[in-house]
Amino acid sequence: MAFDHIIGQEIQRQRLMDALMQGRLAHAYLLYGPSGTGAEALAIELAKAVNCAQGPGEPCQKCPSCRKIQMLQHPDLHVFLPSSSTKAAKGENKNSEVKGRPDARLERRIALIESLAQDPYAPFIFNKNDYLSVDDIRGLRQDAFVKPFEGRRKVVIIAAADRMNVAASNALLKTLEEPPGELMLILTTHRMHGLLPTITSRCQPVHLGRLPESVVQEALITRYQTDPDTASAMARQSDGRLNQALQAMSEEGTAIRKEAFSLLECIHGDHPLQIFEMIDHLTAMHRKTPVVEPLLDALLSHYRDLFILTTASKETMVIHIDRLEAMKDIIRKITMEQIEVGIQDIEEIKQSIIKNVHPQLALTVLALRLRGRRAQAA
Ligand SMILES: [Zn+2]
Structure with a gap:
């Protein structure tokens, strides 16, 4: 290379x-x-x-x-x-x-x-x-x-x-x-x-600004020998940051995406108390290796998928295509406006993490806000 x-x-x-x-x-x-x-x-x-x-x-x-x-x-x-x-x-x-x-x-x-x-x-x-x-x-x-x-x-x-x-x-x-x-x-x-x-x-x-999606995609293909489909999906969720795409492709990145999706399902599931168990689990993980920031990035990309699914956009635009059916279930419980505000909530909490707010507190506030928006929608 x-x-x-x-x-x-x-x-x-x-x-x-x-x-x-x-x-x-x-x-x-x-x-x-x-x-x-x-x-x-x-x-x-x-x-x-x-x-x-x-x-x-x-x-x-x-x-x-x-x-x-x-x-x-x-x-x-x-x-x-x-x-x-x-x-x-x-x-x-x-x-x-x-x-x-x-x-x-x-x-x-x-x-x-x-x-x-x-x-x-x-x-x-x-x-x-x-x-x-x-x-x-x-x-x-x-x-x-x-x-x-x-x-x-x-x-x-x-x-x-x-x-x-x-x-x-x-x-x-x-x-x-x-x-x-x-x-x-x-x-x-x-x-x-x-x-x-x-x-x-x-x-x-x-x-140095964020890299255009096409530039990240090209780099993944030429430098890291990534196949074009994976490169395209990873570039889409990279937020203009090559390291984020590389992280997402790693074993650790796959594990974090799985956790992010579990959190998403908890937030919009029928057993709200599970949210607290989930957050305890994530905080314990975070003590070993800092995972909260990449986790929030992954949650954000799932929310972007939810947004796409509520609009007339093509399903091929969805990043987490493997979770398509589960995400379709979630959008039955939430409106497009609430997804938009949810995206802002996640961005805001991400900033608070960067500024050293306690991860457990930040995740709890976020989960309750996202859940609350859903309750208002019902
Ligand atoms: Zn030289």
Whole structure:
């Protein structure tokens, strides 16, 4: 698989290349937008463009510098990712000896960086305890004053920069205030509100928007060898985020969709008390791996299907075609207007989760609201 180019985002990419060619690159960039729209991929591409052996500009993708940067193994490129030592990384054996060891944090970080090097669009699921520490940032400050070893400029990528605590933010602020000449800092985030305004104001912002559905579909087919039908269905529910499509196709994604549908059936079923059992179950799941956000995305895509089914649209537009009959049962109990308001409710609760509202509370409020709308409809 070739991951040596960016998916979509032509305007943003061109803007950065122009700045590079005209010698007016900023010392610090903040690449922000919904996750899965390519902030990390663009950061890596920019690092290549700055240091390509063929000269600054369009990265050749072939020289040793481009290849080392692609693998995140260039001596002048440093990548910082939030990590923790208290929980095993996704996919690791939770009981493995990694847990709790002092170097576990470093191991977790190495695993995350390897995943990023393999595919900058791979979905990251950070734990609640994953953070960037003040030591990380201090280390980068010291290192920043050393001249580049091989390249023209040192590049530091701080991914998910919103996961810096105050001490780390303040340490970074010092670097931003007086950046050494050859250093370029690239921060990425999909939670702008998690960054101190003093940091955002010192970075050149680059906004990455959602990818068009056709672009996600094309990427799934060409990069991930997905068959066209699956690619089309996954792109439709990706919300313009490639990582969401990849997540939905994974085993975990399939499991989450199943849970979302069970929740939907509970909400519109004849035994409302089951809602609370279901939410207890989901909250317990969430304690092990954060599932509430993807769960709400899946619930949202089911609601969009319900909406389609209440309009004159073709059934082929439905994403969860395997649940067609069950969804037809649900729309007998609910009007189009209530589905529309329900979609807004889910969006709103999703935002509250991003802002750290307790998942159990958020899910309960949501389920009761959605159920309540149905009761009003009856
Ligand atoms: Zn090159």
